[in-house]
Amino acid sequence: MTESETIRCETTDHVTWITLNRPEAMNALTWDQRNEIIGILEHASADPDVRAVVLTATGKGFCAGADLRGTPDTGPRVPGDVARTIRRGAQRLTAAVLDCEKPVIAAVNGTAAGIGAHLALACDLVIAAESARFIEVFVRRGLVPDGGGAYLLPRLVGPQRAKELMFFGDALSARDAERLGLVNRTVPDEDLRKTAEEWATRLANGPTRAIALTKQLVNASLESDRATAFAAEAAAQEINMTTRDAQEGVASFRERRDASYEGR
Structure with a gap:
């Protein structure tokens, strides 16, 4: 499957739909996919015919995080390589969502873990299917949250809740995420696309x-x-x-x- 097939992009009625399409990998993001999404968001910002963006996915996962197998191999690692990779990868992706000049809706269809959770939470509005889950998975791997997690979460739920989520790495249901303020609306799975379309249309018809x-x-x-x-x-x-x-x-x-x- 080529990268163009793993990221679907279509614009209809002034709404650009970005669909992650690697369901067999729970839509874990490769380096090239991140760059492709960043490019689409930059284009949406500059295109006056695009007036809203929806980010969603196929299958049971919204995004399981980074596909580490897709990270460029630059040879033996030296100090500074990890920080540079994060700045050029996960942090650029989160920043592209935050900086997009058009409103971005996350239509979270399934599990959003690690950078996948941060990708959703960086969006302006978050609609979650009832089956969706949000997981700060980094601690399970002995890692520090990256991709802007320690920046986003305290601003959304406060420092104490953010620490709870990041220290324990427990899965958070869509309903609990809505209760905490991470999600705007939780809907039945079969209504996710319809609700995202309704919200995107309202935004696209706005100023x-x-x-x-x-x-x-x-x-x-x-x-x-x-x-x-x-x-x-x-x-x-x-x-x-x-x-x-x-x-x-x-x-x-x-x-x-x-x-x-x-x-x-």
Whole structure:
């Protein structure tokens, strides 16, 4: 199976669907697959016809983590190689999701473990099938969490819960993940695709640039003081008011009609 077959990508009605397609490996990610996903997300950011992204998978696993067999062989390891590999691999992937200028929905169809869990949690919205599980599997292998896990989890559930998940590596059900705030919505398995389509369509019909700027503001707010956050908010609104969608939104309010956004 070629890499192009293991990552399906299609854009329909302004929504780009990225589907991991190695069900026999529980969609563990190879180095080349990571790079392919990063490229798709970068393209989605730059393409005005793409207004939302959905990340999902085939089979029983969303993503079982990194496929270590796919890591490039650069010969004998020297100090610094591991850190460089993580920066160029798992961390670049997580950053690509966080930095994508379009809203990204994770439709988690099954087990999300290790970097697979972090890939889902980096998304803007997470919908999980009832059969899905989230596992901070690193401790089971004697490893430190990577791919941004120690950055993402405390911001989502607080430091104490994050430590519990990372220290023990226990599987977390979709319902428990929703209760903790890791998941926006848990749905029956058969409704996952439909719900993701509904959410993506709503996003694709929305004011795309306003949503992109809102995403940037929220992500940055977790590391900003009030003065910096307020300044960024004012600057974002200044930029946003130059868009056609903002002008349409104001006009529709004044004219008491539904807005029709173009994503520009």
